[in-house]
Amino acid sequence: MPSRVLLIIFCLLFQVVSHAQTGTFTGIRKVVIDAGHGGKDPGAVSLNRKHREKDITLSVALRLGKLINEQYPDVKVIYTRSTDVFIPLDKRTEIANKNDADLFISIHINAAKARSASGTETFVMGLDKSSSNLEVSKLENSVVVLEGDDYSSRYEGFDPNVPESYIIFSLLQNSHLEQSLQLAALVQEQLADGPIKVNRGIKQAGLLVLWRTTMPSILVELGFISNSSDLEVLVRDENQQNFAQLIFNAFKQYKIKYESGSGMTSYVTAPSDKRVENKPEVKPDVKPEIKPETKPEEKEAVSQDGFYSIQLLAVAKILRSNAPDLKGIKNTEYKLVGKFYKYHTGNFATIEEASAALPEVKKKFPQAFIIRVENGTIVPMNK
Ligand SMILES: [Zn+2]
Incomplete structure (x- = not known):
C-alpha cells in the first residue's frame, strides 16, 4: 500500500529530525x-x-x-x-x-x-x-x-x-x-x-x-x-x-x-555546495599533502549496496587521522564533494541505526547529520 510506505518514510524522517532537535545542538544563540x-x-x-x-x-x-x-x-x-x-x-x-x-x-x-x-x-x-x-x-x-x-x-x-x-x-x-x-x-x-x-x-x-x-x-x-x-x-x-x-x-x-534539523535538511533540499561552486571567486586552499591511512578493500566491500553514515564536518584539505578537528573520533573516512573533503564516521545498514548513533556523535559535533553513501560517494537522502 503506497500510503503505508509514505507513513513509514514519514516516521523515519521524523525520527531523524527529532534526534536533531534533542541533541546537544542549541542553535544560534x-x-x-x-x-x-x-x-x-x-x-x-x-x-x-x-x-x-x-x-x-x-x-x-x-x-x-x-x-x-x-x-x-x-x-x-x-x-x-x-x-x-x-x-x-x-x-x-x-x-x-x-x-x-x-x-x-x-x-x-x-x-x-x-x-x-x-x-x-x-x-x-x-x-x-x-x-x-x-x-x-x-x-x-x-x-x-x-x-x-x-x-x-x-x-x-x-x-x-x-x-x-x-x-x-x-x-x-x-x-x-x-x-x-x-x-x-x-x-x-x-x-x-x-x-x-x-x-x-x-x-x-x-x-x-x-x-x-x-x-x-x-x-x-x-x-x-x-x-x-x-x-x-x-x-x-x-x-x-x-x-x-x-x-x-x-x-x-x-x-x-x-x-532546521541542522545540515541534513539543507543537504537534502538545497545542496549549498553547488551555490559555492558556482562562485568562481572561491578558491579554498586545497593542498592534499598528507595522505591519511585508508583501507580501500574495506571501503569497496561495503559500498556495494551503500550504507548510512554520519557526516562530521567538511574541510578544504585532507586531515591527519589524529587531527584535532576530528575531536578524537576514530574510524573516520572522507569523500571529496566539490571542493570539500566531507568527513564521516560509522557504517550503518539502516537509517534507524544511524539515528541511534547520532546523539553520541553530536556531543562532539553538534552539527553532525546522517548521510547516505553509495559507490563511494555521498548521495541525496531522498533518493
Ligand atoms: Zn577595515
Whole structure:
C-alpha cells in the first residue's frame, strides 16, 4: 500500500529530525558583531579626509545588532566595540571565543589604490596568495603595528608587510570553513541587491581578526571608500541602515537553515555546495599533502549496496587521522564533494541505526547529520 510506505518514510524522517532537535545542538544563540577599527585606528580614510572607515563600520554594526535584538530577543548580541575605541585584533577574537559565540561578523569598508575599484566582498579565513587578496589582508592586518611593540610575539611573528609571514595562516583550523562560506554566500547574495550592486564575491584571505576564532566567521567589506560613487552611498544614513538590513537578512536565512534539523535538511533540499561552486571567486586552499591511512578493500566491500553514515564536518584539505578537528573520533573516512573533503564516521545498514548513533556523535559535533553513501560517494537522502 503506497500510503503505508509514505507513513513509514514519514516516521523515519521524523525520527531523524527529532534526534536533531534533542541533541546537544542549541542553535544560534550568541552573535559577535565586530565594527572594524576604532579609536586611534581610523581604518581607511576617504581621499578628501572627511570620512573614516571606523565611523561607518560602527554605524552599520550597531544597526545590525539592533535589528537582531528586535527580531530575535533570545539571541545575545555582543559587540567588540559600541563606541569609538581602539580594540586590538586579538582582543576581538578573544571576546568571541570567551563568550562562546555561535557566529562572528566583522564589518569593514574597503580601500584600494585604484580609484575605479568598487563593490562589496565577503572574506572567510584562508590562505590565498593572489595579490589583490593580499592587499586587503595588509590593509586589515596593518593595525597590529598600532597595538604596541609586542605585536610580533602576540601574533607568532606576524608582520603585515612581509608576505612570507602570512604562512602562519596555513596552520588554521578549517572546521568551520563550510559554514563560514555558507554565511558569506548568503551575505553576498543579499548585498548584490543593495545600494552597491557590484558583487566581488566570496574570497579567502589571511585575516588576523578571523584567524583564531572558534566559530563560523566572516569579514564583510561593504564598498570602497576610495571610490567616489561607493563613498557617496556609504556615508548616507539610510544606506547604512540598508546594509545592516541586508546583513540581517542573510543572518536570518543562515539561522533558519542552520536550525532546521541542522545540515541534513539543507543537504537534502538545497545542496549549498553547488551555490559555492558556482562562485568562481572561491578558491579554498586545497593542498592534499598528507595522505591519511585508508583501507580501500574495506571501503569497496561495503559500498556495494551503500550504507548510512554520519557526516562530521567538511574541510578544504585532507586531515591527519589524529587531527584535532576530528575531536578524537576514530574510524573516520572522507569523500571529496566539490571542493570539500566531507568527513564521516560509522557504517550503518539502516537509517534507524544511524539515528541511534547520532546523539553520541553530536556531543562532539553538534552539527553532525546522517548521510547516505553509495559507490563511494555521498548521495541525496531522498533518493
Ligand atoms: Zn577595515
